[in-house]
Amino acid sequence: MGVAKRYLSKAEVQRLLGVNGFGWWRLVRKYESFPEPEERPVGFAALGDEESEEVWDGTHVYKWAAEIPEFAHRGALLLRPLPEVLAPGAWAGYRDTVRGPALDWHTGLGTIRIVHSDERKAASDVASAVVKSGKLESVVSVCALFGDMGFTGPALVAADTAHPDIEYEASWGDVAALAGTDLPWWPDLLRLPQVIRLWQPGTKATVVAVPPNEQETVLRRAADNKAFDDAARAAVTDVANDIRNNRIDHTRHDNEIFGKRGHGTKPNPVVIGAVPDTAGHPLPCDTDPRTLRAGWRALAGSSHPDAVAALEVATVRDPSLLPFGAVTEVPVRSGTVYDRWAQRLTLCDPTAAHAVLAQGERAQSFLIDPLTDMPVLRIASSKNIWRFYAPLSLPAAGEELAAVVLHHTLWIVTSGGQVHPAPCTPHEHLWWGDGWGDRPSEAALVTDALLDDLGTAVDLREHWKAPEGLTALFDEQHKQGTELSRSTLLHARMTPPRTR
Template identity: 30%
Template structure:
């Protein structure tokens, strides 16, 4: 907390009158101004509150609990550990009151700190103050945010030296990926550093269990095993980076913080799996009808948007507003709602119908929704047998591809690299890249969104075209050559 406060604000912070503030300022131990702004001295609120904690009984009560100094004759005692809303809390009885040190769960990292502390204070109803260990770092160590039970609306930042002095011993710290409640709860003062396997950003057990049910040399087993190893390797390296960073911080070097756990060492040999094998594995998984396959699909979508899937990006179409959409929907066939492919849609269980495009195999779901009656998983590439004849600019930025043999397809695109037209931006740029590829090879894969694009082609796409406009191969080729 580094809010600037002027003298009038200092009076509010300390709960005294302005004349009294000017008297206090004359004391030799009063903080020096942090700087001047508009001809006035200003201070940092933290410095004022830390000073108040040592400035006498009449001012001490205005200071946050963890800025105050413990009574030397009353030793602190570690009380117990508990889990509150999935977060592990270590509790000490001290001369200042009962204090809790919160280690957010791996899943809760990123939750607003004050909200998390308040939740713990409300859940336990036994703490006088609680402090949460944040994910961020500075030169002094991992950042801390505290809240006192008596002033729940005030957030402040103690440091590790404060905690070590109050607790009477170095304070334990766990890397975020090693905060397993059962292991943290086994900690006691003086405990040795433990070695543990880090948690992962995805549920790797889903993938490893699926791989175990397959022949060892199958595309699915090879792909999922390699992905699991990749995830675990990444988690371990990130954890090692955090431990190395904290081990060099001032709080650790000065003995106020101790690293309670470090990641286990393991074989980090990378196992490469060819693209064709990975894609074959996911084509098979998406057609399966078991819960394991659906769980794998959901986890992979959450991780990277299904970058190895033959389709992944979700788009909406409305046949009532788009003639091309109506033509394409009329060609769809009934699909099996149990297929893992439908796990791509968060709300597939509420669909009126589960459909599939017989040419691209992309899944489609229909809803009772006037604005977005159909959701489609766009293909990564087209199984077309003839060259591009035209593109059709549909409603709501939908793009359709017509080939020389008359077949109609939704335009290929990837998750995070959508297509659009009618302006100069990311979506039209992606479309320009795609069209340049399709003009050369109709089976080309959708761009990832970071390639160079032809500016003349983009200028054509960026025009304010009416819905349903068809741009022929001749139009696109002329634009590509700068002849329009």
């Protein structure tokens, strides 16, 4: 989450510290540790102080004041020196807030509200809401979760109701000392109002079913859809189970990290509020790979909205589940090598694969490559492009690679005269020339594999092992439309590159 930035003008710093013009002059001369000003950021405006070009980081000033005896009473409340004798604290119950569930704790400083959220500005927003309501309920400070681990427990971000728009980091151990007890903490996925509302001091950790996320919900809906065959339903169930297993494991790991005993001999004052329900865990994720491939292929060819939603999950989570390679775009342009490819494309009704490939844009035409079964779109609008999935392999039919043509991507010309986009796995892309420090070894490895077997399924996981001679050839800054013949490619493959 982090601490939200809040800049203060000179006038605002003076009001925060309670000093007039002379007091300001004295302050900056007396304290060398006083925070340095910063240049006014773009868009910053402070009423009555428009001329000043300097501003101060509010968090730095507020923290500095807490450490200086003269200004400690105006500094960050939870950073001031703790009293030698602490008044006993007490739990003060549950609260719903604008940023999620919270627990209140009565302390010797007043009520401290802990919001169990790690969203940005949660502390400031809740403190501001308390002030705006006019019902302070003696709340003096609001803490929210930083999302990380501190030295004495979960890291905290605080905002005092005296200055709700200034956030700073606070110590879990200090707040626990003020509260007089170990403080409860809930893992991210179990940070639910209905769970936190039931907590009281001394209660055991609640066993809670980890709720499904949107991805799992989408996949479970598809798995229950009788419009899909058994293979498709098994495929989405497999991924849904994997998501559920990961979420349960993540929650258990969170509890292990945030509930650990601490850095020294003194344990952290942390009570784990909830643990995940592990009944039946782990769910099976061992569907036969052939069934998975068949299932996702069937979903890709479906026109059902549930298939579209399931494919969108797959493209985000693991595009290698789908029978398609990398998404590729080239401009619609006659006379190019790929214009020959475009002429064989066949119009078709849109499928789930087309819908996902559109990426929210409106397509002019939905097509398919009859030789590779790859979906293709023509996006007219302002782009006028072909967008398609690269194949994972090419139909060989006894042919061999005759040439590679470089035009926005690699195009394979076969000995039978066919033109194909070069195969490419979903996480890679094919290019040549200057790669801003990166060499085009992917293009070299694909070419190397196709020279030996036009129908091979490419694997680019170790693309850096491509033949140095081919990599050096693709390193060159070739013009669009450059054709590299089979002889040229074979010669490059067997020729060690010259030392630069």
